[in-house]
Amino acid sequence: MAGQTPQGSTQATAGLLAGVRVVELGSMYAAPTAGRMLRDFGADVVKIEDPTAGDFARQWQPAHNGLAIGFSRLNSGKRSVGIDMRQTEGREVARELIRSADVVIENFRPGRMEAWGMGWSDLSAEQPRLVMTRVSGFGQTGPYSARPGFGTVAETASGYAFLNGWPDTPPTAPPFGFADSIAGISAAFGTAMALFRRELSGHGSEVDVALYEPLMFILGDAVLNYTASGEIMQRHGNASGAASPRGIYEAADGGWLSIAASNQSIALRLFDAMGRPDLKDDERYATNTARMANNESMQQIVIDWVKSYPRDKALAILDEHEVVAAAVNDAKDVTEDPHFSERTLVDLAHTVLGPALMPGPILHVNDYDGPTYDGVPAIGEHTRQVLLDELGIAADKVADLAARGVVSGG
Incomplete structure (x- = not known):
């Protein structure tokens, strides 16, 4: 219920800045x-x-x-x-x-x-x-x-x-x-x-x-990268210039969700979730460096997989495999979500x-x-x-x- 005391809280005390x-x-x-x-x-x-x-x-x-x-x-x-x-x-x-x-x-x-x-x-x-x-x-x-x-x-x-x-x-x-x-x-x-x-x-x-x-x-990485390498970072849309795959994807029912395979273990779990364990040994996708070099084809694999399921089903599969993912929420979604309502x-x-x-x-x-x-x-x-x-x-x-x-x- 909205306004509920967060779980794990103990006896209430005055605010940390009480008296200020x-x-x-x-x-x-x-x-x-x-x-x-x-x-x-x-x-x-x-x-x-x-x-x-x-x-x-x-x-x-x-x-x-x-x-x-x-x-x-x-x-x-x-x-x-x-x-x-x-x-x-x-x-x-x-x-x-x-x-x-x-x-x-x-x-x-x-x-x-x-x-x-x-x-x-x-x-x-x-x-x-x-x-x-x-x-x-x-x-x-x-x-x-x-x-x-x-x-x-x-x-x-x-x-x-x-x-x-x-x-x-x-x-x-x-x-x-x-x-x-x-x-x-x-x-x-x-x-x-x-x-x-x-x-x-x-x-x-x-x-x-x-x-x-x-x-x-x-945004400090952009400045440091330029002063170190001379490269000016550019716009990437929903992708990332640091890790792949990462982005926002449309499901079969028109709902949207995000996936962030920002480290190697998450990427490997994502491959399992998609039923594609073969990607772990594919030299194009086995490492983050390789995935970034082949980001377009990597993204297409994820796009096609997400598009084959309704959003809730895709999220359930990703959650089962402990892949970092979430629904793209609007304000109505936020107010109806039990986690946000409680916390x-x-x-x-x-x-x-x-x-x-x-x-x-x-x-x-x-x-x-x-x-x-x-x-x-x-x-x-x-x-x-x-x-x-x-x-x-x-x-x-x-x-x-x-x-x-x-x-x-x-």
Whole structure:
């Protein structure tokens, strides 16, 4: 059942980041992804938004009943405080909130926080234990640091789009926030390391994440290969330039599945599964080097075999022989799969979306059952709670700031 405690978990404890307060000065995708990663493991994440328009991701499509799907997934469980950062008084309020925090996440273009007197040198001078995590298109340093950047730019600049697709098709960007997500997860990783070191050293750190850099790391073989051999890796479609056979194949009933014979033992098991043990001794297919040299004919053998069975039957045979394979799932398949229902999918409750499921935390810890996802914050929904009750700002001052549009009136 969705939201079920993972098997093997013991008595629940507080999240690993319980007691950590994060101020998220982030919008769109990457920085809010970092905020969600930290929130998923117990941090209190207070999201600063424009008091009128909010995070622009609230306007993204798809949406259901007026609520943006992407914004909902990344921001459930956070608290929203509406502050106009363009106004001096707004920045003063934000600064007061940061004084209560362990971490601040921001994704303004480099130099903006410094212009506001809220750069790393400003904040760390007053709060030496603060961790400041900064997400930008090209990082805080380097010739391109002042350039704006979104995920699409990171996906092209990193080299990913050049390698993605088929040899006879143009370079292809993914239809979702790929670079943003990887950068956000990397930012959370850097934040957690900085918090750990803070406990040892007593001082915080500035964590600098460029959108393209984590993705370029993943693509690092292409760079290393070029500098070592002079060869520019090319697009291979669903095949691999490293091992064969590997790919996505259509079954007799029109369903699709993947097979990854990425090491020798899996390839030999695949030959047995296909009823072709003779391929083990065929010099064209006996080794990975030989299979790569004869990849076209190797692939055709696999294509023909998969096409002779309905998908579920082919997968059952592959599973029996311990071949690495899986169905190509759409969202409906994912939500109906018992493994994902037990381990991965969680309820997003109490929203206009109605009963809805989404992926939960990206990993499991044995003594932490994970968070609940109860609602999506409205713009500035928690402004009064945070400013009055937690920061102790006088009610008349908050009312005055709200009347002048400096903070939300909610």
